[in-house]
Amino acid sequence: MRSAGTRRRFAPGAVIWSQGEPSQHVFVVLAGRIRVSTGSVAGREAMVAICGPGEILGELSAVDGRTRSANVAAVDEVEALVVPAARLDRLCEQQPRIAWAMLRVLADRLRQSDRRRGEYTDGPAAHRAVALLLDLAEQYGQPVAAGVEIALSISQQQLADTMAISRESLARVLRELRKRGLVDTGRQRITVLDLEGLRELGEHQA
Structure with missing residues (x-):
């Protein structure tokens, strides 16, 4: 893959590609984190995933030649390997293991998508919010003195669109979680003060 691509850097917040754009390249994340989200006709944007080093993006469009299915932006400074789709096609013919690895990536993402759809979009707003916060904290949180900080420029x-609830409903849930001493919030930042307490609350809600 490295021999077939070129390295590119993206500043924090940079739009790497937008939903609906034509696709000619596959990206392999070498450093930093990338936010994947989808938009709707109403202008809402729901987060799909955060991808880090070693993950591949754009493989679906490379396979079927269709336009990008999601918006992709850099969370922090990102270095990525950019591989033209035509070169990837030749690589897969020469090295079938690459095609098999991509198939496993797609299968894993489908399973994650099914799981998240059930956890984030079913049940009361509080249940959805706690499930999402736990997932973000455990997968992407950074340990800080106060607890675990989720700093993903979201x-x-x-977040509300990701859970298919209103912003007002999310604000009420976060207010209650703050009263319980479980989280602290700031501009595009949430700190989980008591991860174990949040887990127990999630289990109680399940």
């Missing part, structure tokens, strides 16, 4: 509106 607005409360985007």
Whole structure:
């Protein structure tokens, strides 16, 4: 893969590609984190995933030649390997293990998508919010003195859209979690103060 691609860097917040754009390249994340989200006709944007080093993006469009199915932006400074789709096609013919590895990536993402759809979009707003916060904290949180900080440059509106609830409903849930001493919130930042307490709350809600 490295021999077939070129390295590119993206500044924090940079849009790497937008949903609906034509696709000619596959990206392999070498450093940093990338946010994947989908938009709707109403202008809402729901987060799909955060991808880090070693993950591949754009493989679906490379396979079927269709336009990008999601928006992709850098969370922090990102270095990525950019591989033209035509070169990837030749690589897969020469090295079938690459094609098999990509198939496993697609299968894993489908399973994750099914799991998240059930956890984030079913049940009361509080259940959805706690499930999402636990997932974000455990997968992408950074340990800080106060607890675990989720700093992914995601607005409360985007989080609410991810859970298919209103921003007002999310604000009420976060207010209650703050009262319980479980989280602290700031601009595009949420700190989980008591991860174990949040887990227990999630189990109680399940």
